[in-house]
Amino acid sequence: MGKITLVLTDIDGTIVSLGLHDPTPAVRQAIKDVQDAGIQLTAATGRPYEMTKDLFDDLGLKGFSIFDGGATIRDIQTGEFAWQNWLEVDRLKAIANILLPYSTLIDFFPTFHEVLPKDTSTNDIIEKAPYVFAFVRAEHRREVEHRLAELSDLSLHIGPERKDMPGVFDIQITDINSDKFHATNVLRKIVRSSKAETLAIGDSTNDLPLFRNAGVKVAMGNAMDELKAKADYIVNALDEDGFAEAMHRFVLTS
Secondary structure, three states: OOOOOOOEHHHHHHHOOOOOOOOOHHHHHHHHHHOOOOOOOEEEEEOHHHHHHHHHHHHHOEEEEEEEEHHHEEEEOOOOOOEEOOOOHHHHHHHHHHHHHHEEEEEEEOOOEEEOOHHHHHHOOOEEEEEEEEEEEEHHHHHHHHHOOOOOOOOEEEEEEEEOOOOEEEEEEEOOOOOOHHHHHHHHHOOOOOOOOOEEEOOOOOHHHHHOOOOOOEOOOOOOHHHHHHOOOOOHHHHHHHHHHHHHHHHHOO
């Protein structure tokens, strides 16, 4: 394994627990050590910029990161857009029409804004947005997947049933060219790193596109089996500081 110049990391389930902002001291130190070594550390997350800004500021992350499941690249500190590939209004409405009847929460706005389905309609969609995100009742999963499959050129990021919300799964839908693979293609040109010099680490199936664009693929111990099957290495789980282990084994010694 050669020298790593770019680290691509997922957020939820990789450096923090789902939806939280609580990296351990070991993870914090590993992030600092990687950046102090002059290695670009970039988050690649389904979260919107607004949901990560405080966490990234707290961690001292610098440079660019991939947001919105791969639809957006922004400068962490300034919020400036470096690249975006968002869904147009007509496509947003087609997706929302499918999801609204089965959702408990939905977001189809250009900035992070989750609303209850009863409080919104497709009439509220008036400008393009990076994605449609929704919490969907699990009993409707097959029907929702079938109807969305009838729409063309989309990437569907579908999570398992949520532990914090029994009977509900989350889904994030972007343009087919707005996933972590395509966003990484753009990012590597910006930061001038090759695929061979790139390490990707994550825990979920939405990190599979990230793996396709990295020379070194690392799965967390708590990762889904599909991701572990594609990994070069498997490290400890989130609650055992697997991220910090990966940085010391494969990045800071490379």
